Amino acid sequence: MSAMTETETETTVHEMAAQKYKYGFTTDIAMEAFPKGLNEDIVRLISAKKSEPAWMLDWRLKAFAMWRKMEEPHWARIHHPPIDYDDLYYYAAPSAPAPKSLDEVDPSLLDMYEKLGIPLNERAALAGVAVDAVFDSVSVATTFRETLSKAGVIFCPISEAVREHPELVREYLGSVVPMADNYFAALNSAVFSDGSFVYIPKGVRCPMELSTYFRINAKNTGQFERTLIIAAEGASVSYLEGCTAPMRDENQLHAAVVELVALDEAKIKYSTVQNWYPGDADGKGGIYNFVTKRGACRGRNSKISWTQVETGSAITWKYPSCILQGDGSVGEFYSVAVTNNFQQADTGTKMIHLGKNTTSTIISKGISAGHSNNTYRGLVKIMPGASGARNFTQCDSLLIGDQCGAHTVPYIESRNMSAKVEHEATTSKIAEDQLFYCRSRGLSQEDAVGLIVNGFCKDVLKELPMEFAVEAQKLLSVSLEGSVG
Amino acid sequence: MLEIKNLHARIGEKEILRGVNLVVPDGEIHAIMGPNGAGKSTLSYVLSGRDGYEVTAGEAIYNGQNVLAMEPEDRAAAGIFLAFQYPVELPGVGNANFLRTALNAVRRKRGEDELDAVAFLKLARAAAKMLQMKEDFLKRNVNVGFSGGEKKRNEMLQMALLQPGLAILDETDSGLDIDALKIVAEGVNALRSPTFSALVVTHYQRLLDHIVPDVVHVLAGGRIVRSGTKELALELEAHGYAGLEAA
Numbered sequence: 001m002s003a004m005t006e007t008e009t010e011t012t013v014h015e016m017a018a019q020k021y022k023y024g025f026t027t028d029i030a031m032e033a034f035p036k037g038l039n040e041d042i043v044r045l046i047s048a049k050k051s052e053p054a055w056m057l058d059w060r061l062k063a064f065a066m067w068r069k070m071e072e073p074h075w076a077r078i079h080h081p082p083i084d085y086d087d088l089y090y091y092a093a094p095s096a097p098a099p100k101s102l103d104e105v106d107p108s109l110l111d112m113y114e115k116l117g118i119p120l121n122e123r124a125a126l127a128g129v130a131v132d133a134v135f136d137s138v139s140v141a142t143t144f145r146e147t148l149s150k151a152g153v154i155f156c157p158i159s160e161a162v163r164e165h166p167e168l169v170r171e172y173l174g175s176v177v178p179m180a181d182n183y184f185a186a187l188n189s190a191v192f193s194d195g196s197f198v199y200i201p202k203g204v205r206c207p208m209e210l211s212t213y214f215r216i217n218a219k220n221t222g223q224f225e226r227t228l229i230i231a232a233e234g235a236s237v238s239y240l241e242g243c244t245a246p247m248r249d250e251n252q253l254h255a256a257v258v259e260l261v262a263l264d265e266a267k268i269k270y271s272t273v274q275n276w277y278p279g280d281a282d283g284k285g286g287i288y289n290f291v292t293k294r295g296a297c298r299g300r301n302s303k304i305s306w307t308q309v310e311t312g313s314a315i316t317w318k319y320p321s322c323i324l325q326g327d328g329s330v331g332e333f334y335s336v337a338v339t340n341n342f343q344q345a346d347t348g349t350k351m352i353h354l355g356k357n358t359t360s361t362i363i364s365k366g367i368s369a370g371h372s373n374n375t376y377r378g379l380v381k382i383m384p385g386a387s388g389a390r391n392f393t394q395c396d397s398l399l400i401g402d403q404c405g406a407h408t409v410p411y412i413e414s415r416n417m418s419a420k421v422e423h424e425a426t427t428s429k430i431a432e433d434q435l436f437y438c439r440s441r442g443l444s445q446e447d448a449v450g451l452i453v454n455g456f457c458k459d460v461l462k463e464l465p466m467e468f469a470v471e472a473q474k475l476l477s478v479s480l481e482g483s484v485g
Numbered sequence: 486m487l488e489i490k491n492l493h494a495r496i497g498e499k500e501i502l503r504g505v506n507l508v509v510p511d512g513e514i515h516a517i518m519g520p521n522g523a524g525k526s527t528l529s530y531v532l533s534g535r536d537g538y539e540v541t542a543g544e545a546i547y548n549g550q551n552v553l554a555m556e557p558e559d560r561a562a563a564g565i566f567l568a569f570q571y572p573v574e575l576p577g578v579g580n581a582n583f584l585r586t587a588l589n590a591v592r593r594k595r596g597e598d599e600l601d602a603v604a605f606l607k608l609a610r611a612a613a614k615m616l617q618m619k620e621d622f623l624k625r626n627v628n629v630g631f632s633g634g635e636k637k638r639n640e641m642l643q644m645a646l647l648q649p650g651l652a653i654l655d656e657t658d659s660g661l662d663i664d665a666l667k668i669v670a671e672g673v674n675a676l677r678s679p680t681f682s683a684l685v686v687t688h689y690q691r692l693l694d695h696i697v698p699d700v701v702h703v704l705a706g707g708r709i710v711r712s713g714t715k716e717l718a719l720e721l722e723a724h725g726y727a728g729l730e731a732a
Contacts, residue, residue: 432536437573440533441583441643442561442591451586455577455626 023275037086040064043190046091050159050193053166063179063189070183076346077375077407078315080251080288088222088253090191132157132196132212144208151207153237154199158226161197168199172230176259176296176323184255184317185292188224192257195225200235200266209465211240214256222253229259231266233299238269240468251279251314256291264299264326269307271464272320273472276312278479283342283371286314293320294350297329297358305332306349307463309472311479314343319377321350324358324386331360334460336472338453338479339372339404348378348409353386353419362393365457368404369480375407380421382414389419397427398456400449400480450477486510487651487682492543494531501527503707504543509651512679516693517686518718519704520726525686526570528704529655532684533567534560547651561587562594564650568640568657575627580639583627584609588646612645616672634665641672652676652683658692670695690722 034045043064047057072083132143132155148155154165162169179189196212214225231237254276260268270293279286289312295304306320322331333349351360360380368374380391397406408425430452438448454461454473461469492505501524509515519525531538532545534557545552550563575583589599600608606623613622616638628636637657644652657669673683673696685696693701693715701717702709705726711717 431573433573434575436535436557437569437575438583438587439557440535440561440567441587441647442558442594443587444558444590447586447590451578451583452575455575458577 023277033089033092036089038064038088038090038191042090046191046193049091050162052159052162055166055170056162059174059179060190063186064191066180067183067186067190070180070186072183076317076377077373077409078317078344078346080315083251083253083288085187090222090224091193132210133215147207152201152204153206154197155210156197158195158197158228159193161228165197165199168230169197169228172228172259172261173226174259176261176294177257177292182292184290185257188226188255188257188292191222192224192226195227195256196229197227198229198237198239200231200237202232203234204232205235206237209238209240211242213242222255224254225256227256227258228261229268229270230261231263231268231302233264234266235263236267236269238271238465240271240273240465242273242275251286251288253288254290254313256293258291258293258320260295260304262295262297262299262302262304262326262329265301266299267303267305268295269305270295270320271468272306272308272310273464273468273475274308274310274312274316275475278312278343279314279341281341281370283314286343287312289313289316289318291316291318293318294323295321295331296323297326297331297355299329300326300355301328301330302326303330303332305330305334305463307332307334307460308336308347309460309464309475310335310337310345310347311475313345316343316345316347318347319349321352322360323352323354324360324389325354326358327355328357329355330358332463333360333362333364334463335364336367336457336460336476337365337374337376338367338476339369339374340479341370341372343370343372345373346375346377348376350379350381351391353380353382353389353391353416355386357388358386359390360392362391362395363459364393364395365460366395366397366406366408367400367453367456367476367480368397368406369400371403373405373407375409377409377411379411380413380423381411382416382419382421384415386416387418389416391419391421393421393423394459395423395425396456397425398453399427399429446477446481449480453477453480486548487684488546489532490544490546492528492531492545493541494527494538495541496527496538500541501538501707502531505704505707505709507702507709509682509684511650511682512677513699514673514677514683514685514696516696516698516701516715516718517684517704518688518690518701518721521688523704524707525688525704526655529567529653529684529686532560532653533557533565558590559594561647561649562591566644566647566649566652568637568644568652568654570656570659572628572631572636572640574629574631576629578627579623580625580627581606581609581623584623584643584646587643591647609642609646612642615645615675616641616668618642633660634662634668637661637665637669638672641669645672645675648676650680650682652681654683654685654687656686656688658687658689666692667695690718693718 043060177185180186200206262268276287276289297304304322310316324331331351337345337347339345349362364376366374366376376395382389395408399406406427410423412421414421434452435448453476487509489505489507492502494502517525540553585605592599618638658666698715701713703711
């Protein structure tokens, strides 16, 4: 092969590698951004931009003061160069005034969401799914608001909820994840710019799936969204979030906080398909996904169920958790985390049993390929009052290739003799004989890997709403393309 | 037609096949018998394309195609089917899903239309019924928790659906009771036609009572040392393989 064609081949290979992340485009739109760096003035600017009441600004400033005294946590099995928090933009938004209805949304934004497969046009939208779209620091569109408000459901950008429903926001914001809970939560509390707010009133079953679509577009910009979901007595809701970002060579920070509150007999199902840009095959670029997600089962017999499919991000640091306070409350965590190339994931959950007869289930499936590292970290804590508490944990790791790592770090603390805690863990490799078996039946190598991986994740994927399950299956196969052979 | 000429293959430094010559015309069933370590499984794997076997000389031509140069999945599409001695478990992968994915992959490569779920299920149920398999077979995960006999029947079910031109049965009879053995045999016999041929690799003659071969070959020391009619199998059963290697 001549030198010329070698270069050509190399280019083609690079192009192919780049194509694998199909959400990597950028949208060209006039943007407004505050100066780089973080100080009290920036916090005040964000608050002023959102026309926030004084109590909200005070809350942010308090969080900011706490954050300045805190240190970045380093206990997770992740490694990254130091983050320069003064080299980031903390607010970026399309410069046109906030749209009042879908007709006013910038057509290039609508185009972008179309490209991502998220039609915001209500007539075209999948029947039964209402969407809130968050672009960099602001919510650009929320669909089906009228239908939802007839049922009494509030589904709006959180910046709007701060102004329109202050009594609810003041009561619940920071009540599950306190502002100084951890370094990234404190940062988020100071500078969060938008996110979704959901309130399902007493006895209401939300008539459709709610979904938020997060998109980081601007360069050097952190995204700090904040989501708050409250299900009142006997209410129920299923909520989905999806995330993508353009391909950029530098790392970008995403530090979100999600709080869920379930009152008596309420049910919240929260599903995530996280596909932030993972960086290239050499580990360059990608999102740092440092997220705090926690749900409080405050009422008796309430239930919170987390399902996550994590395929993106250069680094994932995230532990969606449940505080099982109400007697008979139920917490669930179903997770698939895939790492390939140089991705790092340290993810898991915390189940804190406070109430009597509380139960929790943890099913975690970690898949590592390439040079990646994938850690499950979980805590099951049974407090003295949690008589009859039960937990079942299953952690399975699947290795593809011999350069990657899988780690399981379960913590179990039981302070009640009547509690039952079970933990099962397995680590396996995709065996050569499994691949050969599939191929001898006509499947290509990649289809065989996809089939085996999807089989491995089945217990989790079946928890996803139907249309997302199909998407997630495809995503798993795409994320692992080229990982074998 | 399958033609194997002077086939040499090794695993690492160890030469296992040392010049196999074999012709299996369409419509015929040939049995390969031989002592342990003779190279029977190696021959099966080399023909179906498993990694880890290095072909150092010779060739295998099936219907004019150079089999040894093809990927395993392309061999499947070309009509070669290997029934495994130890079928592999695929946890979490539903049998029906696996069968349909495989069938459609092969159909695509053969330029045929893919089957939708309804058409596939109709076909799969009929095949399962023929092999006296319960319907829940299709719902279970591929080979997970299957008994030895169930695994082999599952191989036959896959074979019935994929409709190969050449089936290689790698000691499919090992670990089977007589009822399961009959079912496997029926699975093969049901496919018999002028365009179907099979290579039945077995250690014992009892399978050949049910799948009657046109030719019996003895593989010993990496070569075919004798070929004959089905009576050869009976002779081997009576006298064993001793002395054959020197032949």
